[in-house]
Amino acid sequence: MKNKLKSFFLILLGTFLVxxxxxxxxxxxxxxxGGISGAAIIINSIFPKIPIGILMMAMEVVLFTIGIIVIGPVFGGKTVFCSFTISGMMLLLEELFPKLHPLSNDVLVQLIFGILISGLGMGIVFNQGASTGGTDIIGKIINKYFKISIGKSVLIPDIVVTAAASWVFGIDKGLYAILGVIINSTIIDKVIKSINTYKHVAIISNEGEKIKSYIVEKLDRSATVYYAKGAYKNNEREVITTVISRKEFFKLKEYxxxxxxxxxxxxxxxxxxxxxxxxNII
Structure with missing residues (x-):
């Protein structure tokens, strides 16, 4: 139950950042x-009376149906939640901050900030076994069948959207969009890699029994014990190995x-x- 609540909170955080x-x-x-949000921005510029949130919802219905069929109901269910949460949040933001103008005249700075924030959110969502919907579902399918990193998989359909952006908004905005999807792809992979980084720790100590008990009882992790002979004194010592998260490692090191x-x-x-x-292995 605790893990499910944690996953729900992380998905909610990720969708808010996007x-x-x-x-x-x-x-x-x-x-x-890139993405459905990018496609919605393009359509909204042509038909400004149609809210971006409504456009995103309409396009996502088709794609999340594909996601459920191809990837599975758990992924599909989480993606449905993410898709409509993002669309709902966009509609809410449009109500709270209507007719929003650029925050500054520097488009590049705003591009970088926008991609950093939304890319971080997407990385968090992908790491929870979901996607933010839209073209990300296509990216997840590419990732599943071709074993390409999720960041690069998302980049493929997003290039199509940026090509459309170049045609609608002009080559300058198109180049910004292309730069954006490349940065976004990199950030997603970096976030997922960072979240999934663990420490493989090997310990030789005179207090081996206490350390093993701490790993099992306090950190709720397992450990492997083997014996190695030192070259200097030719004595046999117990070596304790375990795989733990960064946070758990700091606790173990302090102990x-x-x-x-x-x-x-x-x-x-x-x-x-x-x-x-x-x-899970699969």
Whole structure:
């Protein structure tokens, strides 16, 4: 239940960041940096009476149906929630801040801020096994079948939207949009990699029993124990290895420093862990 609430909160946070970055930085400058939001900005510029939120909802209905069929109902259900949450947030922002003008005359700065914020949100959502809807569903399908990173997978359909942006808004806005989708692709991969980074820790200590108990009972993680012979004194020592998150590592390191400040610890950073207690293998 706790994990489900955490996932729900993270998805809600991610969708808010996508909505915020799009509405306050990208839409006022007519920067269609890919995705359904970009396509909606293009259509809205041609038919300004149709709200961006309504356009996004209409296009998402078709694409999330495809997502449910191709990827599965869990992904589809989460994506439906994300899609309509973003659309709803966009409609709410349009009501609260109507006829929003660019925040400054520097389009490039606003592009960077908009993409940084929305890209961070998309990375959080993707890491929860969902997508923000629209062309991101296409990206997720590409990621599933061609094993391309999710950031690069999202880039492929977004290039089509940016090409349309170049035709509608002119080559200058189109180039901004292309730059935007490239930055967005990079940010998504960086966010997911950062979230999924773990520490592989090996410990040699005279307080091995206490450390094992702390890992299992306090951190709720498992550990592997093996024995190695030192080359200098030729004595056999117990080596405790475990895989933990960054936050858990700081707690473990602090605990070890309190009970054995002469312990020997090696740490390796790993970007993906599959199996019980971590991500599912499939």
């Amino acid at each position: 909505s915020f970055g799009t509405y306050f930085f990208l839409a006022p400058n007519e920067i269609a940096a 070890i420093s309190l009970i054995d400040d002469k312990a020997f610890i090696t740490v390796n950073e790993i970007n993906e862990v599959l199996g019980e207690g971590f991500q």
